[in-house]
Amino acid sequence: MARKIVVAALVAGLAAAAAARDDGPVPEPEPIGTMSELMIKLMYPASDAILYVESRAPTNEVEWNELQAQALLLAESANLIMMPSRVVGDRDEWMRDARLMFDAGAAAYEAALEQDLDALIALNEQVYMSCVVCHRRTRPDYGRNYKRFDDPPAAASPPVEEGRARNGPR
Numbered sequence: 005m006a007r008k009i010v011v012a013a014l015v016a017g018l019a020a021a022a023a024a025r026d027d028g029p030v031p032e033p034e035p036i037g038t039m040s041e042l043m044i045k046l047m048y049p050a051s052d053a054i055l056y057v058e059s060r061a062p063t064n065e066v067e068w069n070e071l072q073a074q075a076l077l078l079a080e081s082a083n084l085i086m087m088p089s090r091v092v093g094d095r096d097e098w099m100r101d102a103r104l105m106f107d108a109g110a111a112a113y114e115a116a117l118e119q120d121l122d123a124l125i126a127l128n129e130q131v132y133m134s135c136v137v138c139h140r141r142t143r144p145d146y147g148r149n150y151k152r153f154d155d156p157p158a159a160a161s162p163p164v165e166e167g168r169a170r171n172g173p174r
């Protein structure tokens with residue numbers, strides 16, 4: 005009896021989902037957030053998790069899991085900004101710059117999967133530079149507002165507030 009109800013609910017659910025599906029033109033990836041929103045809400049915290057890994061080293065499986073998620077997000081964010089409609093300026097340059105973030109994020113994800121703290125620390129500069137290279141090229145006012153852009157990551161001051169550092173590359 006209970007099983008019949010479950011099956012009926014499932015069939016009804018599928019019908020509703022099918023009705024909601026758009027059978028028009030085949031969907032393509034489509035942006036939801038602006039470039040600025042992706043940077044601030046995804047890349048910035050994801051890269052901070054790597055850049056401050058030394059002072060916030062994961063101590064258990066749950067924390068390693070969280071760090072892995074941040075590293076994966078960093079790597080996959082590169083794919084998000086490589087979406088054709090998101091390209092800013094010259095496409096080839098944009099793709100090459102985004103690839104730097106892809107490589108840095110992918111390496112960080114690999115190191116996080118292996119729970120290799122030293123490897124993550126060693127990746128700091130690569131992560132940092134992957135942001136800076138594109139910013140220097142695409143943001144005309146870059147470096148004027150954010151004077152620290154040439155500092156190596158080690159020179160960055162430690163996060164002031166817990167959980168929400170404002171010291172990563174901006």
Ligand code: HEC
Nearest residue numbers: 039040043047048051092101102105134135138142173174
């Ligand atoms: C391939 C190019 C590219 C890469 C790589 C890139 N950015 Fe950006 N970033 C931009 C552009 C373009 C803007 C300006 C967006 C706007 O204002 O519309 C920007 C803006 C920003 C901003 C300021 C957003 C605002 O509105 O105040 C932050 C913060 C930021 N990026 C963080 C990062 C971090 C952290 C990384 C590296 C992990 C990174 N970005 C990598 C292109 C890039």
